[in-house]
Amino acid sequence: MGEIIPHWLTKQAELSPNRIAIEWEDGRRVTFHQLKTRSQQLARKLANSGVKKGSHVAILSPNSMEMITAIHALSYLGAVIVLLNIRLTAEELNFQVKDAEVSHLLTDDSMLETGQKLNVNVITSFTMAEKSAEKDVALQEEINLDDPFTIMYTSGTTGFPKGVVHTYGNHWWSAISSALNLGLNQADKWLIPLPLFHVSGLSTLLKGIIYGMPVYLFVKFDERRVHEAIMTKGITIISVVAVMLQRWLHIMEEGERPDKLRCALLGGGPAPKSLLEKAKKRNIPVFQSYGMTETSSQIATLSPTDALRKLGSAGKPLFPAQLRIDKKDNEKIGEIVVKGPMVTKGYYNRDDANRDAFTDGWLKTGDLGYLDEDGYLYVVDRRKDLIISGGENIYPSEIEGVLSGMEQVKEVGVAGKGDPDWGQVPVAFVVPRGKIAKEEIYRFLQQKLAKYKWPKEIYFVDALPRNAANKLVRHKLLDLMDQT
């Protein structure tokens, strides 16, 4: 049986009733006491429409106060929350609500129309839910860390998406692991420019509850407003993906220094070295990290003392986590395999996938990487993104890293394309900054990259395909060829 702790929001509301829990970019603020009171009220209203312990309730919403209240309200009822990505089509959403056996759907008012297209019994907007009467039900006073709390679908390029089940314990251990790594300061305030339906956003929201720390929320990333918040609102930590950091750096004025920021936690895949070097020049403490939905956010992070010495590494596995590389003896790079109490116990209703992915508590991540002689992790690529060209392994991220070092390259993505001679060849998609010729790019590559790694084709595009967390979606790159 799992460990039992008091309900985390009730507890934090007892410990720090008047401390700010949530702060929005537009100035709205909510204390832990207010957040608890509202969430408990909403829980009693949702109980009225039949939500109870074990119900599977989906939420379809951009970041909003109502969404946060709903997440906690559902935990007070002991319901399992299915967090839906608002960018998906009705067909994709229908797959997920069916797969996760969702009985109730809660939507942001703006998403109600989309929501009504889904095959769910009870469909309610936040405003409709607020209008319900409160039912006199017992709310959860304790949390059993073994109980399931959320289900999030991983994109999965082969086969159908899989629902990652997170227990309360997975989220708890993720928060604790991060605290042991980053430390816990009284003055901390963590900025989330990421969607709460992704684990990166949700995990930070829960860290706020567990640490008693205010989180500063954006509905969506905007580099100018994020920059202003960092410079004037006492932000000490921010979660970002590479492209956000890039955009932010691009608009920073010469000489500006975000003095209070003690950590820019960088997730969402390997970052180009040139970006890390730019951030270093600006005194921005970038902590490269490695994680995925299955690990309830980062499972490895480069610690402050090593940030400069091991540029480009995702660091070491967090204190309660283990990580090894599954590889042949004569190879350096292999599949990253992880274990720890923040790792999901499995995919919802997918015995086959679970049998494939888990062995004795170890999860095969599908990512490729290596450990250097000091045990630092370098993530190379998704295994499925690996390009095998004439028997040689080519890593798209390596080519992207080199190309993004060019001043005229704003963003770049590389993917493997089928080739009758070589099996596969790399192809690059470049969002240029100003004017640039392909010849210039090849001239730049001459000194930097072995010729067999050069992209055989280069396309100039307006934007790269990214998911809601702003992560590059490599498997959609080749679709861009038709548009150019």
Place this chain on the structure above:
Amino acid sequence: MGEIIPHWLTKQAELSPNRIAIEWEDGRRVTFHQLKTRSQQLARKLANSGVKKGSHVAILSPNSMEMITAIHALSYLGAVIVLLNIRLTAEELNFQVKDAEVSHLLTDDSMLETGQKLNVNVITSFTMAEKSAEKDVALQEEINLDDPFTIMYTSGTTGFPKGVVHTYGNHWWSAISSALNLGLNQADKWLIPLPLFHVSGLSTLLKGIIYGMPVYLFVKFDERRVHEAIMTKGITIISVVAVMLQRWLHIMEEGERPDKLRCALLGGGPAPKSLLEKAKKRNIPVFQSYGMTETSSQIATLSPTDALRKLGSAGKPLFPAQLRIDKKDNEKIGEIVVKGPMVTKGYYNRDDANRDAFTDGWLKTGDLGYLDEDGYLYVVDRRKDLIISGGENIYPSEIEGVLSGMEQVKEVGVAGKGDPDWGQVPVAFVVPRGKIAKEEIYRFLQQKLAKYKWPKEIYFVDALPRNAANKLVRHKLLDLMDQT
């Protein structure tokens, strides 16, 4: 099944190999890497004398590097460690080693003679153990948090002492709970002037491993040397009991301020208000706390923001803990009852005691206290120390608190004495500072305390009975009457 984490010392040695793990008052220092290497070597040597997973191994030692190495060595073998109090008589020790089914005893060289009087099969001093050859055995690479790690005996005034079993998880959760309360700073260094065979000392030793934080160790408390360490060695946190704080304050020079010290964690029973006020004047951030062996160190602590507003309170239960007062409706004070993952699962081989003490995971502490209107805990007394005089409840700590406010009173203890008229009456034992007459004491009490609470007898003594953790042992006070 419990959560699995990597072995904590191996892990910290990987994360922070060159960071100082242990620093001694005489200047000796050991890094996490060195501590791991030595502990693993000693583990292989101990394996040679038959120690293996599940063995019950007692340690009889004052604080020493060898003792620390032995604690970790035994965890690498998966043995259960019985920590013996070096002040006990051979008879008392024999009770414990028999009760805990100890197969091996490890002693400090200075304690070998005492050790040899005990009924244990294999008795080895640290030096003898170091001379063994190393056996090629597999060492624990992981820790299952549900596995038992240590057994410590509680003094227990009625009946025989009981062995409190701590799992690895109990210690883990204690460390995490404390971090969520006190924060985690990169610069932290925690001073332990307490014995490692008590939970107060051992828990801090383990916090050091889990946080990656140096601990600064004393063999025994000495106010002048502790003062010097605090002023010159970058100490940020110190664990103390009231009498240590008192002695330290007494030797501090006017105007001295321990600037780096961010927390003096005060345990070991209620502290007199006058002491807390003195500390406040000196800018010493005293965090009053409440805990016991059964809760693996503090389970409630007064947080920094409330330290001044709620002087005398032990604060609120730590984040993962729950606490309530078991009392009749019309009463304010009742028995403190606690629950949480840091609370022991039970006493070793004591089904009866466990049935009495535990209900649905809640532990009856035997302590009396109340919660104020804001939910802050005030610990009044041990239930067994309560004096019932003519039907009135009299709390020794209240009388002690008042008397210790007199400049001429260095230390004071109060106990109940049988009385034919009143059932019990309070009797005070005073260690005076300079000269003082009993009349002066009663004059002092006139304004401060209702007459029925006045001690019926006052004895002047040279010292009060204290245990190895320097806690007042009230039930031995009355023995002093014969000596005066």
